[in-house]
Amino acid sequence: MTTLQLKKVGPIVDAEIEFGDLTVFVGPQASGKSIALQWLKLIADTGAVQEQLHNYGLDWSTEPGEFLDLYFGEGMRSQWRHDSEILWNGRPVNMQSKVGRIARSKTESVFLIPAQRVLALRNGWPRPFGDYDSGDPFTVRAYSERLRILMEKELGRGNYVFPQANRLKGDYRKLLQSNVFGDFNLEIDKLRSQKRLVLRAGGESDAPLPYMVWSAGQREFVPLLLGLYWLMPPAKVARRNEIKWVVIEELEMGLHPRAITTILLLILELLSRDYKVCLSTHSPQVLDLVWALRALQTHRASADDLLAVFEAPKTAPLRQVATEVLKKSAKVYYFQRSHGTVKDITNLDPSSQVLEEATWGGLMEFSGRANEAVAKAVANGLDRD
């Protein structure tokens, strides 16, 4: 089991995280979820990060603060203090030597899809790494560059980006069509010599819809879809072998619950391909999945029971995915901003006397209060009639 301990890092006073096959972080804004996920990437992929920074002409001194500003973004050096401490699998990480010298291994094992992914596209095409300011977070720049290469080398030769017969299972394509794209296809179009992604309805006379007129959800979703394409290569290759971890920040952004359902189904697909998946979220739907998965495992439910959570078709490929996922472990952590602590709330027990667990890290608080207010008003209103 992989562990990450953070002490006095940014808003985090003390966190001990034991990763499962699926790990979910919840908590209010600025509680340290994103910082923890970016540290996971930096510790696992130090050499690859350094190499990419060097390749784009960026340099730093042996002083950790300068490197942290480059990696996390301008001003983020303040998260690291003289008494900050990080332990990776129980071993202390020496920050000075970690960033001060060039790591030998250039292998990349963590694929991080950042919350700011919408910035990766400009006018419907991925921005190159060098297009960003040096104060912009590395994870955003690196993700954007990855999408650019994917578009140039793998997807840019044809016209259709979605749907594509050799990308994603047919069941997923149908669900995405119905829950995200509606009657539109995602296509590559050329405006003069400039390539761009557009949405286009089926009819030949239908005009292409450029990036700026897409819905907010579609603008959020397309960069995520491209990342998922990269993680799930076409044909017989199940996964990018060097990648072990997939980190997705706030997968729910801008999306209707039905679209979120489809993306969660794609998360199952990633798990079935033996990726370890880490998510940060503000969506109770994501925790509903963990809650259901654990309960179904406890009661030895079937693959069909898991697919029923998604109203997904019970086809052989999806049954195989669900069967694999029922063998996977899941963990949930609540980042508590006021105390700077991180609590394991994996059981998600609504009857727990631990408030953070019963309210699923605060995601159920509002709903609980709404129920209480309505029940009280109805109880006294009805009975006075």
Next chain:
Amino acid sequence: MSFKTDVDATPSLNGKYCSGLKALPAVDSARVSVNKPRDIEGSVDIDSALKQSEPNATRWDYVIAHKSRLIYLEVHPASSTKNAGEVREKLDWLRSWLKRKNNKLSSYQNQFVWISSGPVTFTPTDPRIKALASAGLLFAGGHYKFK
């Protein structure tokens, strides 16, 4: 007028008043908490009180007087869909019982609360829980805290 007086004046509850939370067995009183115990004016085990006179009714469990309000508590499983329907039936019975002639408890402000007696498979966002809230019933999970 006090809660005890009203309990004694309600035909089926005469003599069933208990001080504090004493009407609740230890296993159920552990499912509730209160900041100031002296705010609890008393309690009644409705289920036991009406067992003989209404053996086949879907009787409610307890009523507790707290700060001049009555909290009606039902301790019931919450592990399957049918449980929500069962508690709803109990609520219907309770409401009709409160409307009976000479029921002195009917003039109070009420709160109807369902506490789970075991594992919980409902969350606050579950449509069945919302439906119960719309019917005036709060599902409190495994624990209820008096406010």
